Amino acid sequence: MRIVVYGAGGIGCYVGGRLAASGSPVTFVGRPRMAAELATHGLRLTDYLGADLRVEPGAVRYETAPGAAAEADLVLVTVKSAATATAADELAGVLKPGALVVSFQNGIRNGTILAERLTEQRVLTGMVPFNVLNSGGGHFHQGTEGALDIQRDAALTPYVAAFEQAGLPLKQHHDILPVQWAKLLLNLNNPINALADVPLRDELSDRAYRRCLAAAQAETLELLAAKGLEPAQILRVPMRRFPMILRLPSFLFRRLAASMLAIDPLARTSMWEDLQAGRTTEIDYLNGEVVRLASELGRTAPVNARLVELIRSAETNRRPWSGPELLRELQG
Ligand SMILES: NC(=O)C1=CN([C@@H]2O[C@H](COP(=O)(O)OP(=O)(O)OC[C@H]3O[C@@H](n4cnc5c(N)ncnc54)[C@H](OP(=O)(O)O)[C@@H]3O)[C@@H](O)[C@H]2O)C=CC1
Numbered sequence: 001m002r003i004v005v006y007g008a009g010g011i012g013c014y015v016g017g018r019l020a021a022s023g024s025p026v027t028f029v030g031r032p033r034m035a036a037e038l039a040t041h042g043l044r045l046t047d048y049l050g051a052d053l054r055v056e057p058g059a060v061r062y063e064t065a066p067g068a069a070a071e072a073d074l075v076l077v078t079v080k081s082a083a084t085a086t087a088a089d090e091l092a093g094v095l096k097p098g099a100l101v102v103s104f105q106n107g108i109r110n111g112t113i114l115a116e117r118l119t120e121q122r123v124l125t126g127m128v129p130f131n132v133l134n135s136g137g138g139h140f141h142q143g144t145e146g147a148l149d150i151q152r153d154a155a156l157t158p159y160v161a162a163f164e165q166a167g168l169p170l171k172q173h174h175d176i177l178p179v180q181w182a183k184l185l186l187n188l189n190n191p192i193n194a195l196a197d198v199p200l201r202d203e204l205s206d207r208a209y210r211r212c213l214a215a216a217q218a219e220t221l222e223l224l225a226a227k228g229l230e231p232a233q234i235l236r237v238p239m240r241r242f243p244m245i246l247r248l249p250s251f252l253f254r255r256l257a258a259s260m261l262a263i264d265p266l267a268r269t270s271m272w273e274d275l276q277a278g279r280t281t282e283i284d285y286l287n288g289e290v291v292r293l294a295s296e297l298g299r300t301a302p303v304n305a306r307l308v309e310l311i312r313s314a315e316t317n318r319r320p321w322s323g324p325e326l327l328r329e330l331q332g
């Protein structure tokens, strides 16, 4: 039952690391920079509940060539969305027929991109609800709560115990699409956090940034209603009530939505990390997905479209946006 993590960065090292720390045979496939880091430091996996686990350098199997996936029974795909098609083509050249492939990525279409290219394998869609902070030196920290969500499938049965053992139980769903859209509603905050250039907790404590997110979510919820798709409830409150809660004055928000601010003080979004590292972001797969949905319905999504444009421009020319400034821009 060899597990391969394909695209082992923040999420891949954390999820694969916890599986390895609890005794599962895991091979990581990723970049030479990460291979060197883990060869020196090994892995340290911590979480908001106080877990502190280690995988010693000699026990981390980190490879940089796709061929390392040839022996995989289960592949966890954890590349960013823009890299999915290339990863799928590489995997198609090496995987055994019948191998199980799971996308643990944000966005809606990664599972489809994988399935189109991996016709001899079984592809499932998963979702990671929590934040992982890559602190460097092989240390990955889960900063928020949540179980791994995944499309229900009998092929998962041999792996359920391993994930349970790793402290990452799988929550299986008959229909994963409403779960993906619920997560995407939260990820609409990724560009706002990346443009704000502050930790998530500071950003969500600022009502102007929250109103930006509320506007992006309200626009998306209307489109989903028009499409007849009800997002799943993945947090304590139904998704459709989020915009109203986000718009509350800060003293009320802190009182009524304390759990939304229960985030590691250093945590930021994966899109902030991309801008920081000078990489192309996932904006086309997040807010861009809303713009696509609007056009499919013959409508527009001006708030999300503007966020796409602002991130496109920040990919080459970055500067921090204050809350009121960003709100004016989105209302404009
Ligand atoms: N970080 C977080 O807190 C969360 C992230 N997510 C989602 O999880 C997914 C993964 O995110 P995250 O872990 O942050 O991303 P990272 O960028 O940290 O990790 C992905 C890694 O895969 C590498 N990679 C890309 N293409 C290949 C390839 N063909 N072969 C081998 N390695 C490759 C990347 O290298 P390079 O950069 O050089 O291309 C990078 O090191 C995303 O969809 C993200 O939105 C979901 C929940 C929370």
Ligand SMILES: CC(C)(CO)C(=O)C(=O)O
Pocket (backbone or CB within 6 Å): 106, 128, 129, 130, 131, 132, 186, 187, 190, 268, 269, 270, 271
């Ligand atoms: C968990 C969350 C919403 C924030 O870290 C995320 O998915 C991301 O950063 O991409």
